[in-house]
Amino acid sequence: xxxxxxxxxxxxxxxxxxxxxxxxxxxxxxxxxxxxxxxxxxxxxxxxxxxxxxxxxxxxxxxxxxxxxxxxxxxxxxxxxxxxxxxxxxxxxxxxxxxxxxxxxxxxxxxxxxxxxxxxxxxxxxxxxxxxxxxxxxxxxxxxxxxxxxxxxxxx
Numbered sequence: 001x002x003x004x005x006x007x008x009x010x011x012x013x014x015x016x017x018x019x020x021x022x023x024x025x026x027x028x029x030x031x032x033x034x035x036x037x038x039x040x041x042x043x044x045x046x047x048x049x050x051x052x053x054x055x056x057x058x059x060x061x062x063x064x065x066x067x068x069x070x071x072x073x074x075x076x077x078x079x080x081x082x083x084x085x086x087x088x089x090x091x092x093x094x095x096x097x098x099x100x101x102x103x104x105x106x107x108x109x110x111x112x113x114x115x116x117x118x119x120x121x122x123x124x125x126x127x128x129x130x131x132x133x134x135x136x137x138x139x140x141x142x143x144x145x146x147x148x149x150x151x152x153x154x155x156x
Contacts, residue, residue, distance in 0.1 A: 008051060044099075070132040
């Protein structure tokens, strides 16, 4: 699934409940994007940092908990102060906002970073995605495919 490219799409998460949403998006994108897009799964901020090298563009997908209804979609262009108020949808080792700030300080952050957050319900280890989250994933995947096309046109 990993491909060399200037555009990376990273799904953060785990296999537990709604926290698997980011990984599920990556799985669904695999058949819909070309070789010029690199797809990755990350278990948390440490994994994300290992994927970055300061080049290209980055689209991140992660479970979040802001108090909105499960399945609510959020989109942020980094840096965005609103991300500081979101709690990760799981107990990742390093939260996304912290990892992005650290990547910036280390010179690893690409010039363009977009974050898609999926409001989660539950992240229990013995359960799959909730209906609210599973139902919104096709719409999110379609949005990311369109965003990838815009990125490609901008970089051409």
